[in-house]
Amino acid sequence: MSSNASANSHVHIPKVGTLIAVFVTLIVLTFVTAEVATFDLGELNVIVALGIACTKATLVAWIFMGVRYTSQLTKLFCVAGLVFLSILLLITFSDYSTRHWTYHARPWATNPSLGTSK
Amino acid sequence: MDADTLGMWTFLITEVLFFGGMFAAYAVYREMFPLAFAATSEFMNVKIGAANTAVLICSSLTMAMAVRSAQISKTSHLIRYLFGTLFFGTIFLVVKAFEYHAKYVEHLIPGPNFHPDNLAPQFMHNAQILFFLYFCMTGMHAVHMIVGVGLLTFLIIMAYRNAYNEHYFAPVEMIGLYWHFVDIVWIFLFPLLYLIGHWHW
Numbered sequence: 001m002s003s004n005a006s007a008n009s010h011v012h013i014p015k016v017g018t019l020i021a022v023f024v025t026l027i028v029l030t031f032v033t034a035e036v037a038t039f040d041l042g043e044l045n046v047i048v049a050l051g052i053a054c055t056k057a058t059l060v061a062w063i064f065m066g067v068r069y070t071s072q073l074t075k076l077f078c079v080a081g082l083v084f085l086s087i088l089l090l091i092t093f094s095d096y097s098t099r100h101w102t103y104h105a106r107p108w109a110t111n112p113s114l115g116t117s118k
Numbered sequence: 119m120d121a122d123t124l125g126m127w128t129f130l131i132t133e134v135l136f137f138g139g140m141f142a143a144y145a146v147y148r149e150m151f152p153l154a155f156a157a158t159s160e161f162m163n164v165k166i167g168a169a170n171t172a173v174l175i176c177s178s179l180t181m182a183m184a185v186r187s188a189q190i191s192k193t194s195h196l197i198r199y200l201f202g203t204l205f206f207g208t209i210f211l212v213v214k215a216f217e218y219h220a221k222y223v224e225h226l227i228p229g230p231n232f233h234p235d236n237l238a239p240q241f242m243h244n245a246q247i248l249f250f251l252y253f254c255m256t257g258m259h260a261v262h263m264i265v266g267v268g269l270l271t272f273l274i275i276m277a278y279r280n281a282y283n284e285h286y287f288a289p290v291e292m293i294g295l296y297w298h299f300v301d302i303v304w305i306f307l308f309p310l311l312y313l314i315g316h317w318h319w
Contacts (some may be wrong), residue, residue, distance in 0.1 A: 013189045014182065023179040027172055030308075035305045037313035045316075049309035057302045064182045065298045074123055081131035085138045092142045096149065 012069035022063045029056050126292045130299050137303050140255050144310060147247050156246035157237060159315030161226055163217065166311040170213050171304060178301045185294045188277075188287035196276045196290070204270045205296065207263055214260055221249070223305030228253070252311050259307060262300045271292045 033052040037045065062068050067078055148155045184199035227231050228246040237245060273293055276282065282290055 011189060014186055016183070019182045019186070023175060026175045027180075030168055030171045030175065033309050034164060034313065037164070037309070038316060038318055040316055045313075049313055050306075053306050053309050054307045057306060060178060060298050060302050060305070064178055064301075065295050070123060071120065074120070074127055077124060077127045077131065081127070081134045084131065084312070085134055088135060088138050089142055089145070092146065096146050 012066065014063065014066070014069075018063060022059050025055055025059060122288045122292060123295075126295050130295065133299060137255075137258070140251065140258070141306065141310075144251050144255070147244075147251065148314070150245040151247065154241040155248050156315040157241045158245045158248045160236070160315075160316065161221075161224065161234060161312070162312045162317075163220070164312050164317045165319075166213060166217060167308055168308050170210050171308045173206050173210050173213070174301050174304050177203045177210070178298055180206065181294050181297045183275075183305075185287070185291050188282045188290040189284060193277055193280055193282065196282060197274060198278060200270055200274045204267060204274065207267050207270065207297075211260060211263055211267070214256065221253075248314075253308055255311065259300065259303050262303070264298055266293075269296065285304040 029052050033049055036048050036052075041044075041048065061078065067075060124295075180199045180202035184203060185198055187195035187199055221227065224235070226233055226249050228250045232242070232246050232249070234245075270293070273290060276289070
């Protein structure tokens with residue numbers, strides 16, 4: 001942990017104004033996401049909610065967590081985390097969203113008697 | 119090279135996947151039982167959830183300010199902002215405890231005693247899945263908050279001992295990363311758990 005002493009020369013100290021601006025944006029977006037949920041937009045509701053959440057998360061990571069000011073290697077690690085997460089989600093969803101295809105192709109999956117009769 | 123920053127981010131990636139598994143389970147069951155999930159939204163207190171989101175954002179700001187104070191060797195400011203973060207974090211946990219109590223009183227704990235009023239009978243079974251996920255996800259988030267409160271207490275004690283200055287502030291920065299990460303988890307939990315259906319002010 002003492003690496004800070006040597007790395008200190010290129011430590012980025014964020015401006016107070018930047019931090020406050022991010023804070024205000026986050027509070028406003030929280031209000032917006034709660035307000036949007038009072039309208040029935042069908043499928044759009046969850047898309048807007050997740051879009052706002054991703055924007056807020058990116059703001060927190062980019063400024064508060066200082067990803068913007070870190071090394072390329074740390075940025076690569078952050079992206080790697082997102083890639084791992086998308087693998088987790090994509091494979092899970094592709095499994096669950098295509099299960100009924102196989103049930104169609106194999107009627108005995110939903111009606112066991114069909115599979116054994118021959 | 120900042121080995122500490124890289125190591126912390128590696129840990130946070132494992133945390134992303136830890137919570138990611140629960141988010142995946144949530145998404146699968148919401149896709150399976152959209153109506154049952156939407157029917158539970160009236161049991162969620164959106165105003166309290168939104169207020170608690172704001173409280174966590176406040177704690178993230180004070181945490182960022184604490185790191186900044188350490189970077190410029192302002193120990194008195196550092197202690198003040200760490201206390202601010204501890205304060206907001208504790209407020210969040212206390213509000214969460216009251217929310218859990220309200221769920222308990224309304225018989226919303228999944229299991230044999232799950233029988234809330236005003237829930238259509240056809241949703242009785244599948245709605246429990248949402249509340250199971252609700253307690254797992256917010257519970258694990260709260261556990262992380264409690265750990266964070268402990269880490270903040272450690273930082274405050276060390277800051278009183280003048281342990282941090284412009285040459286050495288890695289613990290403040292790393293615990294800051296952890297705290298912001300826990301905030302990000304809540305940023306996703308709030309819309310996904312509280313804003314499934316529609317509500318009115």
